Amino acid sequence: MDRPDIPLNGLRVFEAAFRQGSFTRAAIELRVTQAAVSHQVARLEDRLGITLFLRTSSGLVPTDEGRALYPVLEHGFDAMARALDRITGHRHIEVLKVGVVSTFAVGWLLPKLPAFRQSHPEIDLRISTNNNRVDILREGLDMAIRYGAGNWTGVAAELLVNAHLTPLCAPSVAEFLAVPRNLGREVLLRSYRSDEWPRWFAETGVFCPPLTGPVFDSSLALADVASDGAGVALLPVEMFARRIAEGRLVQPFKTTVSIGSYFLTWQADRPSTPAMADFAKWLCAASAGQQVWNRGG
Incomplete structure (x- = not known):
């Protein structure tokens, strides 16, 4: 036919x-x-x-x-x-559109992008941020960096950075937190994932107090409120290392709990372009010791 x-x-x-x-x-x-x-x-x-x-x-x-x-x-x-x-002898510039959860973008990716652009001038990398709600196809993206367990339907995922959640707060609040039980006297700021605080307290062996603090859909917002001394936030410590180094946030306890990680994702049935492969290789190298990109086109 x-x-x-x-x-x-x-x-x-x-x-x-x-x-x-x-x-x-x-x-x-x-x-x-x-x-x-x-x-x-x-x-x-x-x-x-x-x-x-x-x-x-x-x-x-x-x-x-x-x-x-x-x-x-x-x-x-x-x-x-x-x-x-x-x-024709022209240098091809390939556009690469990547959606990134805001916490990872601000806390990890953006400070490293100048090095990527210097090593890959042939890639026009365009970053858009989100609150971990992203649809690669609907938004016209090539790839997305998101937080979770790595098991999204129809999506391939490459582990980048583990996220270890731990309480972070302002120095003025940390002075009153000698043991985890002291958190019962503080405002515990919450994300939309309701199981985080209970799982952290379970790791310490301390009963989780009633959770009545405000709920946020962004870890960056949680960190801002915690930095102002208005409560204690459970945050991925790897993403807020700079604020901790600057003394704006303090980690009062060593205990952490891992509920999810940051992954580079793309549509599973889509062939990889050279720009996708180069960006993934760079990300895996920059994330130090995580999996190596080895996906064929």
Whole structure:
């Protein structure tokens, strides 16, 4: 059976619409009208005999067929760009979009980025931060660094840094914390993960007091409030080493508990690009002693 005559421009428009998550934003990128983008995608769907997007009130939602097609096209377009640059003698700049949980970005990644950019000038690294809620496909990302157990559905994960949670507070508060039991007199600041304080207290053998302190969705916010002396926060000590060194936060107890780690993640069915591989290798080396990136394209 003959394959349908597939318009290359339609494939390019679909790739942009998928990555941008919007016909309007794709039109801006491609410098055409929104109607032209919609027409090209509809024409492509008609030629393929499949639906690539569901048009909903909240925006474009890729179908399973669209999700399967996108990484193949992205990889193919990037490979063509590199080949053309080699032929014409131009240096190819590859854009790499990475979503990063804010705590890791501020506490670990951002201070190290100048070294990455110096060693990889051919990669245009674009970082966007989040509160650990990220959808790689929907947000048009190549990779994401997130906190958790590393078992996300449809996502491959590479361990970067273990996160050891321990109470951190202002020096003025730490003066009154001789033993873990003293925490019962303090405001215990909480994250949206309700099991953290109970698990830390269980590690010390001390009964966890009633938890009534305010709840935050960001470890950075927790650290700011704790630094101001308004309570004690349970935080990943590796991410706040600078604040501890500066004396803004104090670690009153040696006991830590590990509930999750920071992982580099990407769509499991997506072939890796050179930029993805180089960034992953650099991250694994910079995270000192963690797993080595060895994934083929």
